Amino acid sequence: MYVVCPFLLDQFYWAERMFWLGVAPEPLKRSHLLPEESDEKIIQGAANLLSRVIHDALSPKIREHAVEISKRISLEDGVSNAVKYIKEEIGCSS
Incomplete structure (x- = not known):
């Protein structure tokens, strides 16, 4: 499971x-x-938040969603679909 912390560009979208x-x-x-500050209270707050987010990332709900999506993706045949699309675009019938 993932804990995501985007820093730039498209990382925020993903x-x-x-x-x-x-x-x-x-x-x-x-x-x-x-x-920004090295105050003990701020650092402890950041550690608590990270701990909670890691706990959330390991939750059964997130695991179930990940398994469900991975099953749907595994049913796709991306290479065949890409080849079919390219052939259609260039007008190749075979």
Whole structure:
């Protein structure tokens, strides 16, 4: 299971997408893992949050969603579909 903490570019989209699909807990913000201040209370809060998110990532609900999606993906034949699409686009009938 995954704990996601996006830092740049499309990582934010994919982190949210994993959350929407139910295969990962809500994404962490960079500031959650790298607090600006080294105050003991802030560090303890970040550690508690990370602990909770790891616990959530290991939950049966997230595992069930991941298994369900992996089964659906394994039924797809991506290579054959890609070849078929390319042949259609270039007008190849064989």
